[in-house]
Structures are given as C-alpha cells and as structure tokens.
Amino acid sequence: MNMSIEKIRDPRDIKHRFGDMEADYIYTLGVAGERFFREIKENAKIFGTKCTKCNIIYVPPRMYCERCFEELKDWIEVGSKGTVHTFTIAYVDENGNRLEKPEIWAFIKIHGTEGGFIHKLGEVDIEDVCIGMEVEAVFKEKEQRTGSITDILYFKPVK
Amino acid sequence: MGRSNASRNSNNYEIIKEGEKVSEKIKEYPGHALKAEDFKEGKVLTTKWRPNAKYAWSAGIAVSRFLKELKNGKIIARKCNKCGRIMVPPRMFCEWCFKPTDEWVYVKDTGRIVTYSISYISAERGRLEKPMVVAVIAIDGASENMGILHKVEGVDIEEAKAGKLFGMRVKAVWKPPEEREGAITDIMYFKPLEGEG
Amino acid sequence: MLIKKRVAVVGAGMTLFRRRMLETGREMCWEAAKMALDSAGLTLKDIDCVVLGTAPDAFDGQHMKGEYLLDGAGAWRKPYVRVYVGGGTGVFVPIAGWWHVASGLFDTCLVIGEEKMSPCHPHPQYAFSTIWDPILTRPLEPNLIWIFALEMHRYMHKYGIKKEDIALVAVKNKRNALDHPCAQIPAKITVEDVLNSEVLVWPVQRLDISPVSDGAAAVVLCSEDVAKKVTDSPVWIDGVGWCLDSTYWTNRELAYPKYVEYAARMAYKMAGIHNPPKEIDVAEVYDPFDYKELHHMEGLQLARKGEAPKLTKEGVTQRDGDLPINPSGGLLGVGNPIGAAGMMKVCEIFWQLRGEAGKRQVPDARTGLAQAWGDLMQVGTVIIMRS
C-alpha cells in the first residue's frame, strides 16, 4: 500500500503542541435584539414580533420572518407565562464535570406565540416537572438587569 | 485587514461622501452603522463571550521528527526519489508526485533570503519598539526555493528598507541546548553569515 | 462533455460596509438577500436552494457560522450549504450557486456572502493569528500582514516595481469608491498620502490596505427558463474557475500568483475567451492590498508579468480607460468584510453589465470578470459574466 513508508514506533517520539483558539468577543444584539432587551432591562416586559402574512408571533422577536422574509415591524407584548414544551435534567456542567445539584433545562413556549425560551427551571423539584406545566419568568431586580437573557433568572411554576 | 482607525478620518487624507446609488434601480441600502463610542458610552447593548477552545495538535510522523531534530540543533528534510526534491518543512508525501517521500536528509542551518518584510507591529497590532525583520529563508542543502519562515536579526533596517537583503546569506542562531524544547523557536533567529555581505 | 445549462444572475443586493454594524450576522444576511430578491422581483418562495459564503468563524465569534446564519440567508427548510475558500470565498459562492442550477437540480438559487468582523477583540487581527500552522508557524507569533508584505516585497524585487507605482492603485480605488453609497473609506488621496502613511510591515503602509468591515451582499441566480420570465436583462455566468496552490507557501515563488492564472484559464476556457485584455470590458479584481490588484491583473492574463503597474500609471485601469479595474472602489475603498467583499464585486459586475451603475458606470460593458483570492496566498476564484 502506497502510504507513509515510515511510522512512529517509540511513544517518546510522538509530539503534540498545545494551544487555543480563544479571543474576547463582544456581540451587538442586533436590530431586533437591541429593542427586545431594552424592554426587558427597563420594564421587565417580553415582546415578540408578528408576521401577519404567516400568522406567527416570534419570541424572541425577529427583524424578519424566516419563512416569508417580510420585515417584521409589529411588536406585541406577550407576557411572561408559558408552558414547558420539553425539558431535560442535566447532570454535568459545561465542562462535562458532574453537577452536585442537577439542573433542569426546558423549552418554554410562551402563551399565544410560536416561540419561547430555552432556560432553566427553578423553585420546582425534579420529580414534579412535566411537559405541559405552566411556568412564568422570574426577573432579576431592575438595578441588576443588564439587557441580557440572564435578566431572567429562571422560569418557575405558576401557582 | 487594516487597523480599525484606517476607517477614521485621519489628518493626512480627506473623507468625502457623495450620494450615489448602488444601482440606479435601488433607492435605499440597508444597515445601521455604529461608532466605537457607542460601545463605550453604553448606547448599544452587548453581550460577551470567550470560547473555551483548547487543542493538542498532533505533529505526526514528519513534524515530530523535525521537532526532535531541532532540539538537537539540526534541520531535517524529506526527499522524494521520484522528483528528487528535498523538502523542508518535511512531509511524508510528495505533493507533486503524490507518492510517499523516501528518505530523511539533514540539511544545513544556513540559507539565503528569498523575500523579507520589516514588521513595525506585533501580532496584536501594537507598535513594536524596535522593528523586526521576518523572512523566507531558502535552506542550504534543500531543493531550490525550499524556504522556511523565520526572523532575521543583526541587519541594518535602513538597508533593509532599501531592498538590500534579497539574496543575503544567513545562518541560524540556536538557543542553548538546555533551553531547547523541540519547537521552531529553538532557532531564535537567523543572522547574516559572517564573511559575506 | 459540454455544459448544457446556462445560469443567469437576475438580482443583487448589499448592505452598507462599515467598521461596526448593529445588525447581527443573520440580520445583515437578510438585508442583503431581501434586497437582491426585491430587485429581481422575486420572493423567498421562488427560491429553490441557498448557498452561503463567509470566512473564518473566528471573526463573527461563531463556531459553525454557516449554520448560525442560515435563516437570515433565507435557507429555512431549504437545501443549503456553506462553501469556504478563505478570502476567495466571496467570488466562490456564486460559482457554487452556478453548479446548483447548472446541474439541473434547481431553477433558482440565492447566493450570499457575509462577514461580521467587529465582534472579535481586542482586534479582528486575532482571527488571523489562527490561520497558521499551529506547530511550525504560530509559535513565531506572526502578524497577518507579514506574509503579504513578504509577497509584495518579492513582487517588487523580481520585477523592479516601485512603491509609488503601487500606491496609484489605492489612490484610484478610494477615489472610485466616492461614487459607491455603501463604501466605508472612500477618499481623495494622493500617492504622497500613501507613502507618508504609517508603516505597518514594510513595504506595507496603512493606506496600502483595506479596512476591517461588517457587511453582507447577495445575488439571485436562476436557470435560463426562469431568467427569461423574470427579466429582460439577465446577466449570464459564462465562465467559472477556481484553484488552490500548495499549503507550503514558503516553498513557492511568491512573485506571481499561478493559482490565479490556473483559475482564470479554467474560466476563460469555459467562456471561450482567448484574448482576455481585449475581451474583458470591466474587471473587479481582488484588492485587499493595493499591490494585489496588480498581482492579480497579471495572474488573470490582463497584463504581462510585472507590467500591471505600467498600465495603471497610463490610466488604462481607470473607469474611462481601456480596461477599467475596480470601478466600484474595490476593497480598498468600499471595505473588506471578507466573505461579502468578493460578493460585492460580483454585484458590481452585475450592475455594470446591466448599465445600472450610475456614476460608476463603465461605458459599453458587455463582458465582466470578478476575482477573489485567499487562504495562505493560495486560492484564486474567477467568474466571468456577460450581458
């Protein structure tokens, strides 16, 4: 076979070089994101944008409809409640290490819209979580809010 | 690829804007431009991230040997017996003949400058205190124009700017053996070969 | 075997090119794509497939950037692919779009180039520190401009070219860009301004190079049947070519871009062009650095080796010259959001060949060429279009 005709046999001859591909990134939130997060930061209000052509409300709001490509200018307050569309319990952290306390992640579908949030659930026991459960966003205090998805601490069951 | 301030209005040239359409048929063009100050003054919201992206690149057969020889203070190449080329950096395949290269060949640690440039800036775009010459150096003993990228010291910057270093003969300056780690930086830089100009 | 299907460009669009944009990458894609569709009188429903091009993920700060951008590119639930040849990508995207349609699989294809370089800090230069071999080159802490300076210097040395002759390209292109509404750094400058600008990596000075930019650009391609229905003035893609040279750039002769020559020959053969300088009416040649325009003119066989500076000096490459090069203002004037920059050139040729380029219009343009270049001074991508 016509391949490298010499190979490494002594393990001490195997060389690696260590390095990374890491830089600091600063992202703008975009035309839609800027307005969306301003509303969260200032007023703890969640908005979506509506495509009247496709009859869809996007949450988080978009500048355009991904289906028909119309520009979306119709901003609608959608409230902070929704249902658990699906969930999972994560036993490991972002580095793959075991978590002491497992985390509950969910996709929360916001009432009256086609969209919602990927977020964590709080104030609920793992055994009690189920698909279809009604939950609501818990916001940080106003002075702590920075205009980020983390301005929502988690979603908790609606009592 | 330019520095950010290439887009700023600097003193030595004038920025002029005149209205004109991209296409005569198109009346508007999209986009919301921001200024650097918008970020500093918090006029625009942002989010930050530093990825966790770490690697251990395997050098493989050819480059592991190359690095091992650098540690010994030697440069090693691979030869293809079909086209006869002696290649550095070495590889296990001949890209021209598409066959395995056949043998290891030690080449010299001297060479000739094929082309060079003079860097006034660092990798991060800062100004260097002292400009630095970097060059493609064709290694003696390898086939024609088999060059490697490295730094050159001990040359006059004004002469360099005048284009006088093309063809200059140079020699590797190695780190002391105990400081070598099997890396391209075991050669600190190349310097002009003594007795030649 | 002969190529049976002809492919037309029927619409084009682009965003502003700016150092920093508010839009996310996908919002920029949407803006350019929407504009291209509108200009063709088509909607997203009419689009069968999408091809996107964008350069390193390390600029936008997004792994799998092609996936991230796809809804803005109009690819929702459509066949979609990202193609990638470094800086050559911008002109390569419509080439990939061409085969999507020329294969007979699709009637329409939306083609987009995008780059958002501004997220990368402390400077987008960082992204370039990772384009090198991590074992043999990155330890030397190279700056990207090193290698272009090495290439420029070699070119100057081999053919005896002076910096002031090269600077004429920057002067021309920045001036041309005054007529381009999306341009980032149009300017009236002189050769002295270039020669007096800050030395970055000799012989490269600040005004020799294009800026860091955010932006997107798009075109709509379609088959002959569809083209006839949607427009009276289609622009045909008559030639495509691309070529990649060896990774081992320190083993190559840098004075001449052989990869551009091979790519051009492939495209000329397909387009039936035998005498490029005579048959090409207008060319958008890749100019992230001023010397590259000259280098590429030679690779494209538009000038003999070492003679592009002479043509430039004689005014041949001005908009009113015999062989107008970069009437848009090029990357030096309009900006260089890498994946979008080559697409901007394709858009420009489209507008030129349709006679819609307004103040930038070159007289009697029937055959145009756009070219880009990338990777480690390694890739040539060439497209030839006819009205």
Added chain:
Amino acid sequence: MRKVAIIGVGSTEIRSTTPDVSYKEMMFEAATKAYEEAGIDPRKDVDSFITSAEDYWEGYSIFDEFVPDQLGAVLKPVFTVSADGLFGIINAYMQIRTGLIDIAVVEAHSKASDMLTFEGIVAFALDPIYNRPLGGHPFYIAGLEMMRYLCETDTTLEECAMVVVKNKKNALDNPYAAFGAKITVEDVLNSEPMFHPLKRLEISPLADGAIVMVLAAEEVAKRLTDTPIWVKGVGWCSDTPQLESRDWGRAIYAEISAKMAYKMAKITQPQKEIDLVEIDDKFSYKELQHMEALGLCERGEAGILLREGATQRDGDLPVNPSGGSLGCGNLLEADGLKKAMELVLQLRGEAGKRQVPDAKTGVAQVWRGIPTATGAVVILSREY
C-alpha cells in the same frame, strides 16, 4: 442529465485517538487507498477536490489552506464545504452533472482527539445572545429533543437502549469501528444519567479517522470499474438554527431531504424499495427518529420494528449494519461519509461478516449534530 457513480473509497482505521499521525498523514492514507481502488492518478485525472471541515473542530481558521498537498490536489480546483462529507458527495454530484467536471474527489476526516475541550467548542456554536449566556453543557439540547420525541411517539427508554446494543454489536464485525462491544439493555439503562432521559452509553463517542471517495461521470465510471455504485438521489435541508423556533419532536430536516432524494431516485415506497440504511445515530433516539423521518415506518413505529428485530442485519430492513456512530465512533464531519462508505462496501458485496444479503439499494443519512438542524440524504444503488 449525466449519471454519477462512486468508483473508489479509502479509509484509515477508525480509532478513539491517533496521537502518532497528523491529519495530513491520515488524509494521505485514505486518499492513496481510494485512488488505488479507482485506478486513477490524482495529479492527472481528477478535476475537482472537495473537503468537508469546520474550523473549530480542527483548531485552525481557514482549514481549507491545509488540504491540497496530501490529496494530490496542488494547483487544482479545491474547496471546502463547511458540512458533513455527504454534502461533499452532493456537491461533487452536482459538479459532475453540469458537465464541467468528470472526476471529483471528496474527503472528510475527524481528528477529534486534537480537541481538549469538545463541550466548550460545541457551546461556541450556540447563539451568543439567547443561549450561550445561560451556560451549561450544550448536549442539554439532545436531552430536550429526546424527551419531546419520546413523549410524542410513545417510544420507550428500553427501545432507545436497544439501538445502542444493536449498533455496538454490529460494530464488532467491522474493522472500521472503534467502539464495538457486547452489552445489554440493562448496561445502557444503568449507565450514568447525563441529560435525562439520555444516558452516557446513548451518546456516540468521538473517534478519529479519514475517508476519501472518488466520484465519476457515467462514461468514465464504466471505463474504470466493473462495480460502479450509482448516486440515485440526493437531498439536503436545514431547519431553523434558532432553538426557540424549532420543532423539538421531529427531524424536519431529515423528512424534507429524504423527500427530495426519493423523488430524484423515483422511490415511492421506501420501506419496500430500500434494502439497507445507514442513518444518523449520534444519539440513540436519533436512529429511531430518523427512521421515521425517512418514511421507513410510521411515526412512533421505529421502536417497534427494532424490538421485532427488523432492523438487525438479518432483518427485513437492516439499520446501521456498520455499527453506526454508536459502534464505530462519531467522526464529526466524516460521519456521513463513513455511512456512505459502508453502503458502497455493502452494495458491492464486500462487507464481509457484515454483509447484508442481496443489497441493491441503500440510503445514507446524516445530521450535523448539536446544535444544528441540518442534514443530508444520499441514495446509492448497484443498479441504475
């Protein structure tokens, strides 16, 4: 339009780690084998080369720079698709159909063992504004998908575990597999919980390997080989990249791409007309979800077929006879190309102990993994 065939394949061994070779040396080995099989000289005969790669898997920006030499592609048309190798096949197929290209080469590889922080790199593919700031291991997305899929289809945990058992067993007979094993459903269900309901053994482990394929136009293929494997249909599709707009229970991308490929191949009853499939099983539930998306059974029935043994190698519809990604290893952008390679070997009758009897037509399907909703389908046949 022109017919297109695969006329040569080559692969390195598939291993959990490959510290002694570089990706270049791996590519060279796979390319050498593929060209040898096809009987071609890449320096003279090949018109186009395609690599399938993503920068951050490699730890390079513009990985395209580093591919031509070891493929014999210097100063030739070469480009990168930022996608799986199946997209490479699809683009080669289109290029050949135009008439511009007669012979095209497709390469894909995984050097996953060069990555030290796989989770961190996958997390870097999430949306920076809406998802990344929340942190977490990005595979929570698989947990969310699996939960919804199980809920919508009544598929059971045991059925998902059986996928792992079957595929790891199949891999025992495959020389190109790194993770073959004889295990039980209990072993899978008792493995560590990761992203409930997903367990450790239901996640395909990463592996290294390089694969090269040679495609040719009909007239060339017939001249070069007696066993051309024809590309009968191709399909590919992306659903929204935004997690907030996604269908969590279905693999829409696979449904649409399969429809496109079937139409091209004139297949109307996939369950009858297809003899074997190699489909994406990066996670256990994905094999079942993808079988349904490909119309190989009704929704919710994939688990039942599996329980009945239909998807075993000797069943009516063998699924992943190679061992799939769960058994062979997840090869990142080479995953789909590996599946296509298995089909080529099966359709030629060269699959040894893994041979599915009388295999005429097969389907290879791939999904690009977390966090994407992008996939492709290629239909191969030994008859045209």
